[in-house]
Amino acid sequence: MMTDIVIPDLDHLRRAYASTAQATQVTPLLESRPLATMTGAAHVFVKPESLQWTGSFKVRGAYWRLKQLSPQEARHGVVAYSSGNFAQGLAAAGQALGIPVTIVMPIDAPKAKSDATAGYGARVIQTEHGDRPREEVASERARAISQEEGLALLHPFDDPEIVAGQGGAGLEALDQLEAKAAKADILFCPVGGGGLIGGVSLAFHYLSPQTEIMAVEPQGFNGMGTSLAAAAIETVPLGDRSICDGLMARRPGVAPFAAMTKAGARSLTVTDAEVRGAMKLAFDRLKLVLEPSGAASLAALLSGKTDVAGKTVLVVCSGGNVALTDFMRHVGDA
Structure with missing residues (x-):
């Protein structure tokens, strides 16, 4: 494999x-x-x-990944989950390239990171995870948003x-x-x-x-x-x-x-x-x-x-x- x-x-x-x-x-x-x-x-x-x-x-990988999008994907925008640093890097890269970015973040991610992500123009959606692994919950929500809104789903590291x-x-x-x-x-x-x-x-x-x-x-x-x-x-x-x-x-x-x-x-x-x-x-x-x-x-x-x-x-x-x-x-x- x-x-x-x-x-x-x-x-x-x-x-x-x-x-x-x-x-x-x-x-x-x-x-x-x-x-x-x-x-x-x-x-x-x-x-x-x-x-x-x-x-x-994180902005290094985020910018290069966005450059690989098709013109149609770039117009519609992307969604990803992140606890903070990839969120900011992707938001800044999207702002630089004119690509809409949605970020799903765990509710307990540092506020400084969620605020900065929004400051770069991204839409931030927070998730409650309870006793479940927070990345699991956030990734499920990002996947659902991708399907519902037709956004390209990006992974913060597994790519x-x-x-x-x-x-x-x-x-x-x-x-x-x-x-x-x-x-x-x-x-x-x-x-x-x-x-x-x-x-x-x-x-x-x-x-x-x-x-x-x-x-x-x-x-x-x-x-x-x-x-x-x-x-x-x-x-x-x-x-x-x-x-x-x-x-x-x-x-x-x-x-x-x-x-x-x-x-x-x-x-x-x-x-x-x-x-x-x-x-x-x-x-x-x-x-x-x-x-x-x-x-x-x-x-x-x-x-x-x-x-x-x-x-x-x-x-x-x-x-x-x-x-x-x-x-x-x-x-x-x-």
Whole structure:
């Protein structure tokens, strides 16, 4: 079955990046000597996608996916479900391209994210999920709206074109590392459904195969790690919530899993406490405001669960969409 899945090749990634460059900005590659000293690494580079338009990497994949619509689909518009960052990225991409966007969001998604999504001109519909998995309820509502209104149904991560678009963050980082005459030995990247790490891992697989990919997930939501270990997609049981609201997928998407299987990776999990500590350190030492999901990969580096002594490390910090009150509460609890 996996052989039927399209895995973007290098040319595919490059075409997507050339297109999305029209609607995104190059986020910096920051070298942190304090982080290197703290962890024993030779060099630590941080790629803050929190500084991307809409506050996360998601606009990369969203813009490229919308560019693949037929003229008729673009006129009618699209619908998708999202807990926040894909919602904002898709809304902004739709606004830039003149494509109507409807987003179904769980009622408990951060208000800052739902407000920002509406601010980009999208129609936002919220769902109550009770004891059911929130992504399951939201996806059912999005599917119903698609059928009732004739809107193209888009998936926030399980789509080869989304994977290809997110791969731009990896290509960009590789160019920046080359400009610094550096090569990453280890890459830490967060995982929810896997769209970001799917694209980024493919970019490194093609251009920097010696780089070890570390897939970082919240404790209790390690669907990608469980699936990689089983060599088949697995769903983890519904557990307690995590403060990493954008990484609470219980199973990876088929397209990202296929990409990860091709590229190879190791997985590890981080606790909420470790994420809070990473948020505080990012603010204190890097002057970055990261949302919990965006700080997960930094938390993994700081946890010491991976030996980075003497190595060059790249950390992808995926987003910074967090309300000030929530940020202060998390940092205060660190």
